[in-house]
Amino acid sequence: MNEIVAQEIQETENTLRGKYLTFLLDEQCFGLDIEYILEIIGVQNMTRVPKIPPYIIGIMNLRGKVIPIIDMRLRFRKALREYDAKTCIVVVEVDEDVVGLVVDSIDEVVDIADDNISAPPGAANDYSGNFMKGVAQDKGKVRLLLDCRRILRDG
Amino acid sequence: MADITINDSMAEMYLYETNSLLEQLDQILLGAEKSNEFSEEEINSIFRIMHTIKGSSAMMEFNEIAKVAHKVEDLFSYIRNNGVDREMNEDLCNLVFQANDFLKEEIEKVENGEPLNSDIAFLEERILNFLGVLKGETPAPPPPPGRSIPSPSAAEPPAATTDDSREVLVRFDEGCQMENVRAMIILNKMREIGVQCVSVPERLENSEAAVQEIITRGFRVVLEDAADVGKVTDLLNNSLNIASFTAGGREYKLARKKEASAIRVFFEDGCGMENMRAFQLLNQVLEVYPDIRSVPEQLINNEEATQQVIHEGFLLIVSDDGRVGDVLGVVEQGLHVKSYATENWEETAADEAPAAPVPVSIAKEEQSGPAAAVAVKPQPAVSPAPAPESGRVVKQNLISVSLNKLDALMELVGEIVITESMVTSSPDLQDLELENFTKSARQLRKLTGELQDISMSLRMVSVSGAFQKMFRIVRDMNKKLDKDVELILVGEETEVDKTIVDSIADPLMHLVRNSMDHGIESRADRLAGGKPEKGKIVLSAQNSAGEILITVQDDGKGLDREVLLNKAAEKGLLTKSPAEYSEKEAFLLLLLPGFSTKSEVTEFSGRGVGMDVVKKNIEKIGGTVTIESRKGLGMASIFKIPLTLAIIDAMKVAVGKSILTIPINVINQTFKCTAQNIIEDANGTQMVLIRNECYPIIRLYEALDMETEVTDIEEGILILVEAGGSAACVFADELLGQYQVVVKPLPSYLSSYDLRDDGIVGCTILGDGSISLILEMSSLLH
Known part of the structure; x- marks a missing residue:
């Protein structure tokens, strides 16, 4: 029985492999491993929590579950921008922590083969470089692939 | 052996059942040891417990467990019939404790899916030896004085009609039928194991006379060699439908059969x-x-x-x-x-x-x-059977439910409560005259309230389970360390959430062990220090202000600030100069990883992992650990654990755009205040004078870095709160009213930010779906 389950897990992993959800911040295109992503929701009422890093802009009620929200602009030390109709929250789950990430807008879901991913540049020219795990180039479009775990964990 | 294909629910049931039985066994043994006597009821209970474990283990194919249980069952079957000498009680207790420990270990292995220990020969041998001693040294039972084991011989015809040691007389169960065939089976079995014998009556097959004779006078076998009596006894002990038998001049009554x-x-x-x-x-x-x-x-x-x-x-x-x-x-x-x-x-x-x-x-x-x-x-x-509603219901209506299901239920109920108030206080309905709707809404509110209360109570269990386990630890360590320590339980019936009971078990054990090992002095030292020889450990639990307080207190030697500081300095754990440490801070050093006050590692404690693990475990469920001690008088460790998943009565207050929740039980009063009541001390701290007492003012917007337009003391409201031994006035914009709220823990992702120290312990979801932070005043005040 366990084998079957393991196999199923592997299969789902396989189908998710190489798929990325891309989003935009200031016209820059970032990609997140789709296996971490639970859902995408619109911006909702948030409650600010004092005494935590400013990029965690608050907590939100997601159908009875309280989840913290990280603003990716603040996380990447960019200027805050007024939320608009396109602003979205990408809900990700990393190591049992469920966290929402606020992004300017969602772009698409793309397949990126491992061959098309190159290592991130050694010296990043902005702070987002710290969270990068690779750069994908495809038909002239550059996507910066992010390490979800580092977004949540690194100070 | 057990493989993974075992039906999960069956295995779960087995583990649950066996664990609780073993626990029960511990209790019985402790009781028996205390009174230095095994009552008939206790013997029967032990017998039954072992019997059940044997059966279910065999069913699960844990053969070694079944075998050990079987041996103990045999032992108690013998004791049940023949009694046990008082002098043997201690050995018996130790033996059964040992068997119990073995079983517990094995069960734990089953739980963790580890391979089981197949080497049970040692234990088996011990049990057999003990049984041998019992059988050998206690001659045919006149039951021990003072206590009578129901004597079988009274009702029956004189069983030991001969003292010929070669004669065996077997009586079958009354009404067991076909006594002649049964007798033949026994005879054949005897011959199989090489026992030469003749039987009376000799002709058994197809003989109604033989049946009658066996019924009235018993089945008689005369052995050729008296040395075979032992073999025959064993055989008969394991044969079916035998009520009693006499062998070698001794009578055995087989209630077990x-x-x-x-x-x-x-x-x-x-x-x-x-x-x-x-x-x-x-x-x-x-x-x-x-x-x-x-x-x-x-x-x-x-x-x-x-x-x-x-x-x-x-x-x-x-x-x-x-x-x-x-x-x-x-x-x-x-x-x-x-x-x-x-x-x-x-x-x-x-x-x-x-x-x-x-x-x-x-x-x-x-x-x-x-x-x-x-x-x-x-x-x-x-004529249909009458409805089964009569007062006399004897069945026990207990079921065991998986915790996951309960959690799912809790979450769902929580959401229903929130949704209910979202619906009934929907802004769309405001200013509408909806008589029927209001009526139904009220009914709905009442029902959801009840639903919530019930589902909350489902998860509540008393702490006694976790507390009772400590008796065993104290007993074992008393023996090993030659101390005389009494364990006293206070408030063990206090009910807390199941998760809390589970998480305090290990910390409690650490603390009790520490107290036994390091805390309480040896008998001689105690007497020399003018203390009673008997030490005391008190475990207590109480509900206090929305928190559970669990205390482990001993009357041992207590903590010594200097010793702690020296030790900490040695290990490089000090962060400031020793002189700056207050006594309380010094005690808290004990909770740091890598701190152990005893230099040598003992069997029970002293590996320096204990206390910081305790702290971690308690913090995991949102609690805190504090230590109090008086040198020479003892120490106490106190767990303060919030009732997560609980409903509390709370006051909602507004600060700027945020709504904060303050538990009602810490609020003394709320009032508006005028500028002339405010006193300012030299540091610029504002205080307010109420009934000749001065209270500092804590402005929430300052304490929690919030934005608000209400900063004038006369515009907002003051809330006098008292918690953790200190009191203060909290300044907020306005009161929004009193509500019952469901406490939710903050997301674990935020746990690294020590929000608890800033007075934020949890959150609750408001009627409109937004979240309000719950403030914990005692940490806010400090």
Whole structure:
């Protein structure tokens, strides 16, 4: 029985492999491993929590579950921008922590083969470089692939 | 051996059952050891526990566990019949404790899916040796003075008619039938193991006379060699349907053989015709296990039986343990069966009842069974069985539910409560006259409230389980360390969430061990220090202001600030100069990783991992650990654990755009205040004077870095709160009213930011779906 389950897990992993959800911040295109992503929701009422890093802009009620929200602009030390109709929250789950990430807008879901991913540049020219795990180039479009775990964990 | 294919729910049930039985065993043993006497009831309980464990372990194919349980069962079967000398009590206790520990270890391995220990020879041998000592040194039982084990010989014809040591006299169970064949089987078995003998009566086969003789005078075997008595005794001990036998001049009464398993079946409430359903079930069982017997016996046309089946359940008695599984299989498939449980069955009661040849009467019924069933069936339908609502309900209505299901239920109920208030206080409905809606809404609110209360109470269990376990630890360490320490429990009936009980078990054990090992001095030291020789450890639990306080207190030597500081300095754990440490801070050093006050590692504690693990475990459930101590008088460790998942009464206050929640139990009063009541001290701290007491003012917007336009003390509101031994006035914009709120923990992602220290302990979801932070005043005040 366990084998079957393991196999199923592997299969789902396989189908998710190489798929990325891309989003935009200031016209820059970032990609997140789709296996971490639970859902995408619109911006909702948030409650600010004092005494935590400013990029965690608050907590939100997601159908009875309280989840913290990280603003990716603040996380990447960019200027805050007024939320608009396109602003979205990408809900990700990393190591049992469920966290929402606020992004300017969602772009698409793309397949990126491992061959098309190159290592991130050694010296990043902005702070987002710290969270990068690779750069994908495809038909002239550059996507910066992010390490979800580092977004949540690194100070 | 056990492989992974074991049905999960079955394994779970097995573990649950066995664990609770072993726990029970611990309790019994502790009790018996304390009173230095095994009461009859205790012996029977131990016997039953072992019997059940043996059966279920064998079913799960944990053969080693079953074997050990079997050995202990045998031992107690002997003790049950022959009693045990007081002098042997201690050894017996130790032995059973050892067996119990072994079983516990094995069960834990089963739980963790580890391979089981197959080397049980040592333990088996110990038990056998002990049994040997019992048998050898206690001559034929005159039962120990002061306490009488029911003596079998009184009711029976003089059993030991001869003192010839070569003679064996066997008496079969009354009404067991075919005594001659049974005698023959025994005789054959004896010959198989090489015992030469002659029997009286000699001719057994097809002899009604032999049957009569065996019934009246017993079955007599004369051995050629007196040395074979031991072998024969063992054989007889393990033979079926023997009531008692005399061998080598000693009498053995085999109550064990009269003991069987019973399956108690309850049918669905109000399904009607319970007697017929029982009868049908019985017939189905007969197909797989013809030796089945039932209580009540007479089912057809018997209104009394119907009542009995309804109230006490329908008992199926299986005399062959190995077949219980088969019968259970049938019962499981039975129609309208609501619940069933296996239990031990002792036939003494049945034997005394006038109905002697129980199996026969049923077998007869069976023959005419189907016809009778058809014929009688319509009858109860005409006069339906009375509704099963009578005061006398004997069954125990306990079920075990997986915690995951409860959690899912809790979450759902929480959401329903929130959704309910979202619907009923929807802004769309405001200013509308909705008479019917309001009525229904009120009803809905009442019901959801009840639903919530009930689902909350489902998870509440008393802490006594976790507390009781400590008796064993104290007992063991008392022996090993030669100390005399008494464990006292206070408030063990306090109910807390199941998760809390589970998480405090390990920390409690660490603390009790620490107290036993390091805290309480040796007997001599205690006497020298003018203390009573007997040490004391007090475990207490209490509900206080929305928190559970759990305290482990001892009257040992206490903590020494200097020693702690020196030690910490040695380990490089100090962060400031030793002189700056207050006593309290010094005690807290104990909780740092890598700190151990005892230099040598002992068997029980002293690895320097204890206390920081305690702290971590308690913090995991949102609690705190504090330590208090008076040098020379003892120390106390206090866990303060919030009631997560609890509903609290709370006041909602507004600060700027945020809504904060303050538990009502810390609020003394709320008031508006004018500027002239405000005093300012030299540091610029504002204070307010109420009834000649000065209270500092804490402005929430400052303390929590919030934005608000209300900063003038006269515009906002002051809330006098008292918590953790200090009091202060909290300044907020305005009060929004008192509500019941469901406490939710903050997301674990935020746990690294020590929000608790800033007074934020949790959050709650408001009627509109937004979140309000719950403030914990005692940390905010400090």
